[in-house]
Amino acid sequence: MALTIGIIGLPQSGKTSLFNALTKAGAPISGYAASTVKANIGMVQVPDARLQPLADIFQPKKTTPTTVDFVDVAGMGQAAQGGKDKKEGLNAEFLGHIRNADALAVVLRSFANDNVTHVNDTIDPFRDLENLNAELTITDLASVERRLERSTRSAKSGDKKYQQEIDILRRLQSALEEFKLIKDLELGQPEQALLKDLFLLTIKPRMYVLNVSEGALGEANELLEKIAAGEAVDEAGLSNELKGIAKVAQRARSEGSEVAAVSASLEAELSELPEEDAQEYLESLGLPKLGADRVIQVGYRLLNLITFLTAGEDEVRAWTVTKGAKAPEAAGKIHTDLERTFIRAEVIHYNDFIKYGSFAAAKEKGVYRLEGKEYVVEDGDIMQIRAGAGK
Ligand SMILES: Nc1nc2c(ncn2[C@@H]2O[C@H](COP(=O)(O)OP(=O)(O)OP(=O)(O)O)[C@@H](O)[C@H]2O)c(=O)[nH]1
């Protein structure tokens, strides 16, 4: 199953615009709250700068990037209001989508636009971040408490297993009540197993996507880079919008989340143009690269994914495996049978390949290796699988 990143955020923060920029899908948007009722799900190609140079060398019939899925759901405040009781957190349909997401992209509105209402009237992405976080936490607390009730009933049988479960759940409960990060708790094996069962939202890897004003995009990117590098920022010299952006970036840094700046509506519009025209338009605005690509790349990293490549005259292609995967599992991505019949992989790292220019030259230099079943695949490996006959 494809890995999925859930796009969440307050109503009218630009989630669907971002989704359109990412997927080029053209899902309907509007200036009215609750414009997204049914979730949008779309496949997104992961940009990879290694594909083009390989295509130049091999001149393949086709070049295929790898993909991840993004799902765009209703705004969060409105999902909760649609529920029976605010204390229960988010409503069921919405929850179904984000519980199954492997990571979350949290859209925070930073753009000013008088035609687009804000549920809290003023623009303040940091406040919105805290509100969203509270909502996710309340939802998780409800999940933990429901499970706690169930375990307490089951514990009456005298089975020790349930008592242990209760202890764990109480620890989770108090961490959530204090807004502590569960990933900072020291959790052993039984705790991890229970966690997996609970599908908590606050433990999902997370990135904040600041949806900034068109005019602030360039400066916002510079600021984010500075803060990520741990450089000091002179807040006094910043515009109000940039101050808000800095606050979110500092929070992201302290909790170990990723952050990116986009102009969702601009990028959605540009995604409808041919690539060259879009590039030209960007340059005429004096803007660097689009933020949407960074959202995809960071999302990909959040999912703990790496890319390996296959290259030949038929196809140059990028494939996805989870970090730590061994060679047979990678082979299984190319064709299911190959995992079982795997014998060896011929491996060369992309950087070495580009240095030597061909498989033959790389072989001569001894950088083209034969690896066995225990080989752990690295990001950027170019692989060729040798397999035996299937049984
Ligand atoms: N100026 C400006 N307007 C934006 C930007 N992003 C979104 N908008 C506008 O804000 C409105 C809402 O955008 P959507 O993408 O539909 O927002 P949403 O978060 O999906 O909204 P709901 O589905 O209702 O929760 C639309 O009118 C967009 O054109 C932006 O970056 N800049």
Ligand SMILES: [Mg+2]
């Ligand atoms: Mg929407």
